Amino acid sequence: MTTMQAAPTGPIFDKGLANTIAAETQMSFIDGGKGVLEYVGIDIDALARNSTYEETVYLLWNCRLPKQHELDALKSALQAEYEIPDAIYDMIKSFPRDAVPMHALRTLVSALALHDADAESSETTPSGIESAKRQALRLVAKTPTLIANFDRHRAGKPFVRPDKSFDIATNFLWMLNGEKPTEAMARGLDICLILHADHGLNASTFAARVTIATLSDMYSAMTTAVGTLKGPLHGGANEEVMIMLDEIGSMENVEPFVKGKLERKELIMGFGHRVYKAYDPRATYLKTFAKQIATDTGNLRLFEMSQKIEGIVLAAKADKGIFPNVDFYSATTYHCLGIKTDLFTCMFAMSRMSGWAGHCIEQLQDNRLIRPQAKYNGPHAAPYVAMAQR
Numbered sequence: 067m068t069t070m071q072a073a074p075t076g077p078i079f080d081k082g083l084a085n086t087i088a089a090e091t092q093m094s095f096i097d098g099g100k101g102v103l104e105y106v107g108i109d110i111d112a113l114a115r116n117s118t119y120e121e122t123v124y125l126l127w128n129c130r131l132p133k134q135h136e137l138d139a140l141k142s143a144l145q146a147e148y149e150i151p152d153a154i155y156d157m158i159k160s161f162p163r164d165a166v167p168m169h170a171l172r173t174l175v176s177a178l179a180l181h182d183a184d185a186e187s188s189e190t191t192p193s194g195i196e197s198a199k200r201q202a203l204r205l206v207a208k209t210p211t212l213i214a215n216f217d218r219h220r221a222g223k224p225f226v227r228p229d230k231s232f233d234i235a236t237n238f239l240w241m242l243n244g245e246k247p248t249e250a251m252a253r254g255l256d257i258c259l260i261l262h263a264d265h266g267l268n269a270s271t272f273a274a275r276v277t278i279a280t281l282s283d284m285y286s287a288m289t290t291a292v293g294t295l296k297g298p299l300h301g302g303a304n305e306e307v308m309i310m311l312d313e314i315g316s317m318e319n320v321e322p323f324v325k326g327k328l329e330r331k332e333l334i335m336g337f338g339h340r341v342y343k344a345y346d347p348r349a350t351y352l353k354t355f356a357k358q359i360a361t362d363t364g365n366l367r368l369f370e371m372s373q374k375i376e377g378i379v380l381a382a383k384a385d386k387g388i389f390p391n392v393d394f395y396s397a398t399t400y401h402c403l404g405i406k407t408d409l410f411t412c413m414f415a416m417s418r419m420s421g422w423a424g425h426c427i428e429q430l431q432d433n434r435l436i437r438p439q440a441k442y443n444g445p446h447a448a449p450y451v452a453m454a455q456r
């Protein structure tokens with residue numbers, strides 16, 4: 067468009083909505099050029115070092131840090147909701163043991179609605195919003211129980227019921243492994259949950275907002291979000307990173323493998339981002355953390371391979387703004403925490419449930435149906451041709 071032409075006054079076609087602001091939020095701020103992420107103004111690095119997931123959930127949902135009694139009250143409310151109905155355990159038993167975990171999680175999140183009397187209310191009234199907050203709390207509290215016990219089922223192991231004396235990270239690892247985790251392991255997961263909790267209007271969050279904006283219910287919105295996160299261009303990338311590391315297998319294979327993919331113009335999973343054109347600050351923290359936990363667990367080779375991959379990709383693509391994103395070093399971290407590769411995206415969903423729900427509550431507080439237009443490029447004035455003439 068030359069400077070002489072008037073700016074378009076009608077709808078603009080913004081493929082992928084990269085240049086469109088579709089909502090307002092107070093929860094997370096991203097400066098993609100500088101690689102900055104803040105939750106309610108607090109830098110993500112400070113939160114990862116000092117906060118807990120439960121405190122981060124409070125921060126995102128209340129737009130301020132809690133006082134001790136407020137945090138204690140939230141933790142107790144979450145613990146009171148860890149357990150899932152027996153009918154859901156029975157449902158898990160009916161799943162094929164080779165079911166894709168994100169299919170299982172999407173199905174179970176949806177099924178929770180059948181057991182929540184609040185599930186049918188998502189009005190924009192104060193009582194409707196209070197109901198949405200209750201549903202949000204139940205979803206954040208129960209998702210770890212769903213994931214851990216699906217994994218127990220597929221391994222042919224007995225279910226492990228949640229322990230209401232544990233925090234979310236400890237409780238998840240307790241149910242997953244049937245034994246209380248070390249403090250280091252529990253803290254490692256807690257940090258991952260903090261880092262993945264919210265991230266502006268990413269694809270799955272936007273999908274959740276579209277759903278709740280119709281005044282559908284929180285469970286439907288979370289089901290939408292889980293399904294959207296599953297994709298390898300989004301939350302599924304962390305699993306693909308681990309698969310790539312396993313495929314490479316050794317330091318010697320890193321260079322030929324990565325350079326081959328780049329030459330074939332194939333995507334290197336865990337790199338690039340729609341918003342960050344600098345280092346993803348979550349990757350910055352996770353890189354340091356991954357090195358420590360890889361060292362502590364005898365997996366330093368994985369970290370060193372990752373570092374070599376990063377060096378090759380940055381040399382080839384930094385000019386295009388391609389840097390490691392949150393998924394690149396979270397893969398090594400989750401692996402070192404003993405999480406199976408095909409559960410990595412479920413871990414992402416476990417954390418992001420808080421961000422998704424927070425955005426849904428923000429949407430209800432200032433709702434307008436989200437309904438963009440499509441650019442029609444089909445025919446016009448076409449005749450209806452009778453079957454005999456076709």
Ligand code: SDX
Nearest residue numbers: 265268299300301303332333334335336337338339340391
């Ligand atoms: C998450 O949005 C969020 O906030 C998401 C997230 C969150 O917290 O919710 O941060 C979580 O989803 C992180 C992203 C995880 N996905 C991956 O790691 C998959 C690999 N990354 C790419 O698919 C890609 O980077 C996207 C999808 C993430 C972003 O792509 P864009 O913004 O649509 O950019 P693009 O595909 O148009 O790429 C621009 C150029 C292209 O080259 P050219 O065609 O211009 O020559 O950069 C290249 C791309 O080929 N490129 C890559 C690359 N990512 C982009 N080349 C190699 N490897 C990559 N990973």
